[in-house]
Amino acid sequence: MPRTLSILLIEDDKIEKMKVQRTMVSLGLHHRIVEANNGEEALNILKGKDRLPDIIFLDLNMPKVNGLEFLKILKSDARLKYLPIIVITTSSNYRDLLHCYEIGIAGYITKPLKYEHYSEKLKIVLDYWSVNELING
Template structure:
């Protein structure tokens, strides 16, 4: 499975990588630090990810802005996206 992980916090990235490394099946994680970087990856030449894990609180383009653009794009709108956040709000 190809996973696009959009997260700006290095500690959260380490947690995900550590967790996934323990799974019996191998997964490929592509990481973006913000929504702008993620859109560049999605519009690049590589195969689209099977799933997106999206943080809401990021610099430059937050998760809500990214999600709005993603859902307006006919090519990207059906990508399964899971929103992650550590926010108390």
């Protein structure tokens, strides 16, 4: 049975944050979202939490600690390294995609231009992770 997810959204663009929230509402999903503006802020959130998020949505292009730097730090931490990370980015650079998978992400989505396509992609990801055994185990 699908469950409500706890999601850490690491994104510096306010419009992108609003798109995620809008998608949740339009799809009738009730997942809990905690937002961070960059990798540094996200790491501080994760350090202070007893209960970790179920999944992380991560943008690559951010100030301070960018997405790739955040991934390397997260994957070197024994407590955090198994958190599923879905990269949601404007970067369609194949080298970025490969590098992220080498580090250990769970998925990579290039942000589409049309909101409908964005919403469809996000729904597929959320449907999958809401029944995934890693989270439900």
